[in-house]
Amino acid sequence: MRLNDIKAKIKRKFRRSGSTVVLSTYAKNILDRQFDVSTINTVWVTDLTYIWTKEGGAYLAVVLDLYSRRVVGWAVDKQQSSKLTMKALMRAIWKRRPGKELIVHSDRESQYASFEYQQLLSDNGFVASMNRQGNCRDNAVVESFFHTLKMEHVYWCHYQARSEAAANLFDYSELFYNSCKRHSYLGFKNPAEYERMRKVS
Numbered sequence: 001m002r003l004n005d006i007k008a009k010i011k012r013k014f015r016r017s018g019s020t021v022v023l024s025t026y027a028k029n030i031l032d033r034q035f036d037v038s039t040i041n042t043v044w045v046t047d048l049t050y051i052w053t054k055e056g057g058a059y060l061a062v063v064l065d066l067y068s069r070r071v072v073g074w075a076v077d078k079q080q081s082s083k084l085t086m087k088a089l090m091r092a093i094w095k096r097r098p099g100k101e102l103i104v105h106s107d108r109e110s111q112y113a114s115f116e117y118q119q120l121l122s123d124n125g126f127v128a129s130m131n132r133q134g135n136c137r138d139n140a141v142v143e144s145f146f147h148t149l150k151m152e153h154v155y156w157c158h159y160q161a162r163s164e165a166a167a168n169l170f171d172y173s174e175l176f177y178n179s180c181k182r183h184s185y186l187g188f189k190n191p192a193e194y195e196r197m198r199k200v201s
Helices: 082-096 115-123 136-152 162-177 191-200
Strands: 043-051 058-065 070-077 103-106 127-130
Touching: 043 070, 043 082, 043 136, 058 082, 058 136, 058 162, 070 082, 070 162, 070 191, 082 115, 103 136, 115 127, 136 162
Parallel strands: 043 103, 103 127
Antiparallel strands: 043 058, 058 070
């Protein structure tokens, strides 16, 4: 091969591309599985999941208020990017207007560890908290929400397009889950009812 100037082709190693800058260190697990919260807008938990459509994959990002398990922010996109997670968080901020020192807990995925996402938390005075490595149970409340969403709803739907999935998931979150679905944790009240009753009392 050397005499005939022949060189072997070597497959290049896969490298992730994209403009998102990921932090070299992760936030501590401040939440530490303390899922019982006594005050509204003090701890939010967030994550994303994959939703299948005939048009192609879609990703759903949600933000839950740990106090009432209410969906306070959500977003759907064809890519799992920091823009998706930021959109869900900004929707929650616009809707709830929380104060500073709010704890926002997530896993360690690049969409949450990105500079842009962490800067959004910092700009609003929020405190970042993240799962420990390999511990999905550190974010068990959101994992439970996704399980319920898929078992009770998504697996029974056959979405033709991402836009259809987005509209349908909005209806499920706002019109059913927040306003109708009863939770044993909330004394068999739905999240909206639970917040109203606790506010009055």
